[in-house]
Amino acid sequence: MRIFTTLAEVRAAGRELRAARKTLGFVPTMGALHEGHLSLVRAARAGCDAVTVSIFVNPTQFGPNEDFSKYPRTFAADCELLESEGVDWVFAPQVEEIYPPGAITFVEVAGLSDRLDGASRPGHFRGVATVVAKLFNIVAPDKAFFGQKDAAQVAVLRQMVRDLNFNLELIVCPTSRDPDGLAMSSRNRYLSAAERQQALALSRALHAAERQAAAGVHDPAVLLAEAHAILDQEPAVRLDYLAAVDPDTLLPASELGNGILLTVAAFVGTTRLIDNVILAGAPPAPEA
Template sequence: MKIIETVAELRAWSREARRSEKATGKIVGLVPTMGALHEGHLSLVRAAKTDCQAVVVSIFVNPTQFGPNEDFSKYPRTFDADCALLATEGVDAVFAPQPQEIYQPAAATFVEVEGLSERLDGASRPGHFRGVATVVSKLFIAAEPDRAYFGQKDGAQVAVLRRMTADLLLPVELVVSPIVRESDGLAMSSRNRYLSPEERTQALVLSRSLETMQKAITAGERDSEALIATARASLATEPEVRIDYIAAVDWGTLLPVEKVVPGNLFAIAAWVGSTRLIDNFIVG
């Protein structure tokens, strides 16, 4: 497995993969990550390995998507362990740049998806999606992938990146994989390691609340306000969990819907102790 640290080297690696005698169909797959890998990340790697002939995983804790009081400095960095996992999965290359490789001194260009970037997580974390869109566009330009793989857990991020990719005419297909959960239902996240044992138990209320909405939809409820009220009642069973948002939205626009239809996104964000967690499901 090759460790790549510069954009020039990554681009050369990608183009060499295309010149290979085996290069047919979908050749280069990119899995963008911030490291601290778990089974959710590995599910994306396996999807990429199934689809593509050469797979690169980026490991870069992107400073521009963290707010002033967020957890950039303490975000888990487990590079050696991550590389061991990726080698076991048969990944071809890891892109692990330094910040100055991605953000040149005095860089003044950023990518912002107007409208979508201010909704859901964007409303709670101003500037977050500008940082995400900027770094992902840079990764697309550097790696020149045919496909890029993201997890459904970051549902609002997926909507932003779909719009960005379409608007910028980027020749990359976005592939979205289902949420991977622990055996008790908690959505896998690198931030789960912040939780104390008590907080870990409290955090299960997020997935339970989504389940109550899913059951209500199955029983015939379609009014979004009624469904959100059901989720709030469920979340109230853990009074230490602080709601950031509960929303029923169109997955393309992230705008609220009055009546839910298949394809809509139900999303929750909440604070468990000092850790902000997100979860969601897609109707239908």
Template sequence: MQIVTKVAEMQDVCRKLRLNGRMLGFVPTMGALHAGHISLVRRARAECDVISASIFVNPLQFAPGEDLARYPRTFEEDCRLLEAENVDVLFAPDAAEMYPQGAVTTVSVAGVGDRLDGASRPGHFTGVATVVAKLFHVVSPQRAYFGQKDAAQLAVLRQMVRDLNFHVELVGCAIVRDPDGLALSSRNKYLSSMERARALTLHRALRQIEHMIASGERRTAQLIAGGMEILKTADEVRVDYLSIVNANTLLPVTSAEAGTLVAVAAYIGTTRLIDNLLVA
């Protein structure tokens, strides 16, 4: 696996990877890789001829006081994992390479970027959209792979791709969970054993809503109330939001029809976790 740290070199490498009509798949990450990330790489490997990935902890998507400084960084282990999956090239720039002195341009996705996590973390999706737009320009992949766990992020990026005419297909991949149902996240490393047990409440709340829908309840107010009852059973779980929304616009809906997004975010101690499901 080739490791590249400079924008110009990465552009040249990816240009060569795309020669002769080869399909280039791209998996952007912030590192601290887990089985969820590897599932994206494997999906890309199954669908594309050549694979690129990136590791970059993007400072632009962290607000003051968030966990930028302590976000887990496991670069050497990440490289071993990606190499084992036959990734062709890894882009691993530093912040100065991605945001050179004097850079002022950002990408703001108004509306959808201000909902769910965008409402809770003002400016977060501007940071996400900006870095992903830059990565798309550097890599120019035909397909890019993202986890469904970050459903709001996926909605924001799809809007950006449409609006800015990026020639890339965004592929959303299923959430990967531990056997007990906890959605895999790099931030799970922050949790104590007691906090991890409490974190399962998010999945239980979603399962409760799923059960209510299967039983015929579609009214979102009642579904949210049912989910909140589960969330209230755990100590030291502070709910940020539990919302039922259109998966593309992230606007609230009154009835949970097929394709509707049920999304939850909560603080377990000081760690903010997210989870979701799509209504079948």
């Protein structure tokens, strides 16, 4: 496995792949890797000839009071995991390589960037869209792999890929969970043992609503009420948002229809966690 730190190195490796007519899968990360990231790597390995992973803690997606300085950085351990998964190269640039002095251009997906996490974290999705657009231009992958846990991010990036005509396929993989149901996240390591147990209320709430939907309840208000009731039982969970939205527009959904995104963000202690499920609509009525 090769480790690159400059744009020139990555672009040269990409030219070698294209000359050999090989496809490239790309998994962008901020490091502190866990099984969720590795599941994306395996999906990329299964669908492409070569796989690259970026490790870059992107400063532009953090707000002034957020955890950029303390975000976990475990580069050596991350590289060991990626090498064991057969990754071909890692791109680990310094901030100045991605944002050279004097850089003033940003990518903003209007509307979508102000919903859900974008409403709670102003400027967050501008930073995400900008760094991912830069990475797509640098790496030039055939396929890029993201996790369903970051559903709002996925909606923003899908729109960006369409609007800016990126020549790649964006593939969304299922949320990876620990055996007790907690969605895997690099931020889970901030949780104390007690907070980790309290955080399970998020997945319990979503799955309670999911069971109701599977039983035939199609009113988002009823599903949200069910999820709220579960969250209210855990006073240590401080809710940021709980919403039923269209997974593409992130606008509130008035009916289950072809499916809705039931999504939650909450603080447990000082750690902000997100989770979601896709609730499928009713199957089409059989023909007479």
